[in-house]
Amino acid sequence: MHRQPFSLPTMAWWLLVVSGFFHLSIGLSNTFVNIFLFKVDHSFAAIAWYNLLVFISLPFTFVLAAWMSRKTSTAMALRIGIILHAVFYAVTLMVGEQAAHIPELLGLLTGVAEGFYWLAFDVLSIEYTDKKGHEPFFGIFGVLTSVANVVAPPVAGLLISREDAFFGGLTGYHVVFGISFVLFIAATLLSFRLHSQALPDLRLLSGFRALQRRPWRRILIASSLYGIREGVFMFLIGLLVYVATGSEMKLGEFLLLQGALSFAAFFFAGRFSGRFRWRLLVAGAIGMACAACLFLLPIRPWTIILYGCVTSATLPFFLVPLQGYVYDAMDDIAGHDVPSTTHIVVREWFENAGRIVGTILFISICRHSSPQAVRGLSILSFGLGLVQLATVALVWQVERRVFRRRSGTFAASLGEDEQSESLAKRRARPTS
Numbered sequence: 220m221h222r223q224p225f226s227l228p229t230m231a232w233w234l235l236v237v238s239g240f241f242h243l244s245i246g247l248s249n250t251f252v253n254i255f256l257f258k259v260d261h262s263f264a265a266i267a268w269y270n271l272l273v274f275i276s277l278p279f280t281f282v283l284a285a286w287m288s289r290k291t292s293t294a295m296a297l298r299i300g301i302i303l304h305a306v307f308y309a310v311t312l313m314v315g316e317q318a319a320h321i322p323e324l325l326g327l328l329t330g331v332a333e334g335f336y337w338l339a340f341d342v343l344s345i346e347y348t349d350k351k352g353h354e355p356f357f358g359i360f361g362v363l364t365s366v367a368n369v370v371a372p373p374v375a376g377l378l379i380s381r382e383d384a385f386f387g388g389l390t391g392y393h394v395v396f397g398i399s400f401v402l403f404i405a406a407t408l409l410s411f412r413l414h415s416q417a418l419p420d421l422r423l424l425s426g427f428r429a430l431q432r433r434p435w436r437r438i439l440i441a442s443s444l445y446g447i448r449e450g451v452f453m454f455l456i457g458l459l460v461y462v463a464t465g466s467e468m469k470l471g472e473f474l475l476l477q478g479a480l481s482f483a484a485f486f487f488a489g490r491f492s493g494r495f496r497w498r499l500l501v502a503g504a505i506g507m508a509c510a511a512c513l514f515l516l517p518i519r520p521w522t523i524i525l526y527g528c529v530t531s532a533t534l535p536f537f538l539v540p541l542q543g544y545v546y547d548a549m550d551d552i553a554g555h556d557v558p559s560t561t562h563i564v565v566r567e568w569f570e571n572a573g574r575i576v577g578t579i580l581f582i583s584i585c586r587h588s589s590p591q592a593v594r595g596l597s598i599l600s601f602g603l604g605l606v607q608l609a610t611v612a613l614v615w616q617v618e619r620r621v622f623r624r625r626s627g628t629f630a631a632s633l634g635e636d637e638q639s640e641s642l643a644k645r646r647a648r649p650t651s
Contacts, residue, residue: 231347231356233412238340239363240409241301244402246371248308248395250457250474251379252325254467255311255392257458259319263585267578270454272326273333274574280334281564287335288418293342298410300336305403307332308396316389342560346415361485369478376471391467419558426561429552434617438548439569441613445541446573448606451581453574455600456527463520473524477531484535496540497618503537504607506530511604514597537607544614577603 227235256265288296307328311318318325348356378398379391430436461470492499510529513522549562584595 227356228347230413230415231344233409234340234343234347235356235359235363237297237301237406237409237413238360239367240402240406241304241336242364242367243371244304244399244406246367247375247402248399250372250454250470251375251392251395251467252311253454253458254461254470255389256319256322256325257461258389259316260322263458264582265319265322266454266458267582267585269322269326269329270450271575271578271582272323273330274450274571274578276327276330277334278564278568278571280331281338281567282421282423283331284335284338285418285421285560285564288339288342289420290417292417293339293346293415294410294413296335297339297343297413298407300332300334300339301403301407301410303328303332303335305400305407308400308403311396312393312400315393338560338563341563342418343413343415345559361489365478365482365485369475369482372474372478373468373471376467376469376474380466380468418560421564422557422561423564425557426565429557429562429565432552435548435552437613437617438545439566441541441610442545442566443569443573444606444613445610446570447577447580448573448603449570450574450577451599451603452530455581456523456530459518459523460520460527463518463523473527477527480528480531481535484532485539488535488539492539492543496543497615499536500540500544500614501611503533503535503540504611506533507537507607508605511601514601514604518597541610541614544617548617 253266253269256269257263259265284296284300287299307325310328311325314321344356344360375395378394382391382394430439457470457474460473461467464470488499488503507530510526510533513526513529516522545566549559549566552562553559580599581596584599
């Protein structure tokens with residue numbers, strides 16, 4: 220029997236086109252923004268403060284974006300997010316190297332831009348597709364983001380290296396940021412093809428009352444713990460590769476390798492997560508913990524590259540099942556009185572709380588450049604590389620509860636079957 224071909228609505232295809240331009244621009248410049256800040260300021264602290272302000276502003280921006288979507292439309296919130304990304308790179312191009320001396324303002328602008336974009340994208344992806352269309356939509360979306368993450372970073376690294384070699388200074392960064400600005404403008408123009416309805420009332424207080432339900436609360440705490448690790452490693456590994464090699468081109472090649480490994484791992488994780496969700500979660504967490512042991516060795520280029528490769532190959536096996544547990548828990552507390560957007564916002568608050576904690580720990584260690592700070596950074600990285608094990612422990616409590624509930628239902632059904640069978644035999648027995 221042949222599988223019926225899927226068909227996505229026109230709006231869903233336009234959303235994919237817009238997200239394709241968006242992720243191509245992000246793939247070109249996102250990692251290299253951190254390197255740009257480091258090359259000008261020569262400090263880990265500037266990068267940490269930039270990312271900290273991103274994480275702090277995201278939860279509040281999600282609420283603001285939801286309010287804007289309720290007053291206008293979700294498509295307008297998406298458009299605002301893309302425009303603010305373009306404004307970020309326009310400011311960077313106009314101010315030049317002085318932008319590196321205001322990392323807090325840059326982080327605030329990035330956080331507001333990302334909050335508007337991602338809340339709107341999450342809502343529109345649900346609005347434009349039904350249950351049959353979710354899987355094809357996110358499958359195509361995954362292909363687009365994977366291609367952007369594989370192709371864009373090495374291209375950006377090549378442009379930066381060549382332009383800096385020919386013209387000196389930070390000319391290459393200006394070229395890459397300029398290309399990103401143009402791509403964001405193109406995505407903004409294409410977003411006018413999108414139409415949507417206004418969001419219902421957010422009802423944030425009702426969303427926080429749902430924390431009284433233990434499985435949902437445990438899942439959110441688990442997400443927050445993982446956020447402690449994610450908040451630091453989102454920018455640390457790429458930075459360490461650049462510091463170790465001193466070349467944007469080498470960093471681009473490293474990101475190419477990372478992207479290829481992640482693409483393959485996400486493919487297999489998505490394929491088998493439904494059947495082996497818990498086993499994949501544990502295997503991914505253990506693989507990430509083993510990779511973290513490399514930070515107990517002296518930091519060398521080969522240790523950082525090996526860590527990045529092992530993590531890229533194992534993180535998807537942890538992350539994909541974790542997302543499955545999150546959305547399953549979200550479905551369990553879903554109700555007509557509280558929209559799903561509310562639970563998305565609450566989850567974002569918890570996850571960013573973890574990211575903020577991790578980044579503050581990083582700042583406290585890297586305030587001064589010294590051998591003790593380098594050693595402290597290694598210990599911090601090792602410790603953060605084990606955080607996901609605590610996440611697994613919390614998820615196991617939820618998994619065990621679900622297993623017991625299913626086992627009880629199964630045993631009850633067996634008991635009913637046995638009773639029905641016994642009653643049928645008694646009725647079939649001939650009377651004397």
